[in-house]
Amino acid sequence: MKQILAALLVGSALFAAPAAAQDEKGDVQVKVLGTAVLPDGKITAVNTDTINLPANLQTEANDNYVPTLAIEYFVSENFSIETICCMTEHDVDGVTGLAGAELVADAKLIPATITGKAHFDLGPVKPYIGAGATYFLWVDVEPGAATVPLGVTETDLSDEFGLVLQAGMDVPLGENGFGLTLDAKKYWVGTTASWYAGNTLAIETEHDLDPWVLSAGVSYRF
Template sequence: MRKITLLAAALAATAFTTPAMAGSPDGRFQVKVLGTAVLPDGGIDKVKSIDSGLATTLTGMGVTDVDARANDNVVPTLAVEYFFTKAVSVETICCFTQHHVGGAADLAGTRLVDHVLILPATVTAKYHLDTGTPIKPYVGAGPALFFVFDEKPGATAQALGVDKVKMSNSFGAVLQAGVDIALGQSGYGVTLDAKKYFIKPTASFYADGAKVLETKHDLDPWVLSAGLSYRF
């Protein structure tokens, strides 16, 4: 992933700062700088295990329906794309997004996990429709691997005795659709993109080294992007 990040940065720098790399709407490479809204679900798919003491505490609080919700975020994104033909390409993206997970249902208003930093490693194969105009819609699909860093127990979890939380890295899939719009023959353009991820990470909560709760989550974010592109 470090190599992919460095490659993306190098290609972006080359595309936007080197006059010798002549832009073209039919070039092999395309670099995109995007603003991206990450809209996750985060609901609990299932409670895989729960410590009897914690279960008793929650029941005593009147909690019978345990659920969760992850907050939305807006982040910058870099995308790098290579065209094998006019119709077929492959694309990867580079970004970090940070979230927290709060309670829902009977736990509404509580904080369960703070500062969840996610690197969504994504590669999609894309098919572009040639409309005979500068407007070219596309669809895509591919694998995704979410790397999770630096998660911490939220205030409510800490109040229940939790001193450590770990969310698993997760492998899943992504569907993609969007449109590229060329601005003349310079290689510059604008792009609109929508991705739907299908990712189910597991969250493990610990108290004094013992696992007291394990939950599986429907993270499944919508990722909506808009920005500028350069093709060369």
Template sequence: MKKLTIAAALAAATMLATPAQAADPEGKIQVKVLATGVLPDGKIESVNVNLTAAPSAALATKANDNVVPTLAVEYFATPNVSVETICCFTQHHVTGTGAIAGADIAQHVLILPATVTLKYHFNAGGIKPYVGAGPAVFFYFDEKPGATAQALGATKLKMDNKFGVALQAGVDVPLGDSGLGISLDAKRYFMKAKTHFYTAGGVEALSTTHKLDPWVVSGGVYARF
């Protein structure tokens, strides 16, 4: 994650150092380098399978927040309509709340939130606010059960890739006519995830459905070409 952050900082510095004539405020392609806060919910909506000693009614969880570098690439079909996709990886862990507060449920859940949004840009004088919406799918990698889950017999964790929807709003603030600017962005995802905890013998000991619905808020710089 540190290497990704350094790479994003270097990319941002390179972008801002680009001569103004290399960028075009009316160009078709816009590239953003952003610092992004990923703020998921993570609470359990339903317990589907429970062969552990933990009572289903006591199971309640939350996922931690994270800050990651993000790259966004946008294509303007018209001056007001664009399509945007983002690239980032975010890592989270899940802990217990309520009756199982502090329980270590899941560790090192690496998520790729693949997202494509259709955006409409307003011209508000010196700034350009926008709204957008589109499909999203979360891809999960390298999931590991936490210490508490392992103590209950779970040796393997698998999370299902799921489709969802993202709503988006933000503003681009041009820095003169250079094609460079500052961007602020907020997305709200509506996304659920199903987890499967397996024993060493391959038996599914616990399966839960989680409400993720993260807020994803970003700020950074952009260049349009």
């Protein structure tokens, strides 16, 4: 599945390249963005608990701020397909029950995302709305500092599909293809967290991540 997703993303970028010459406005837009990733991370279910977790245990994932790259292909002047490239890193900490305890450390996430976007022309401002799908791919997860003394040797977060809604605006700067862009995405996606002591599953919980992803930056259409 991971190889298929990577091939689709690369393929979409290669497909867009020859089309750029067909439209004087350009069919491809590249965006370089600064992005705030603001997840939730709350527990929605406890499937396995061999250490008697506090009954009121609740968690949250910390925010992260990263550079991102977006590549957009305009099927027509009013409809485009966009994918993003970034990696974000998060800890998961207790907020009640084990307040302040680090349960997951340095979890690195690739939020593979593709959206279809409808564009509107309001003169100098080009707003858009969009919707699509995402696949949250966890590439590295470490046990939190609070779990190691309990004998935890490994922590996993499950890769999951989800949905995303998007809205934003592009502001062209003259006729040379450059512009400014603002973008907001809301994701609905979860994960199952598993803590192991050796080969034994000690804790398994389900979480809603559901992040807001807010971006601003520059664009170039060609």
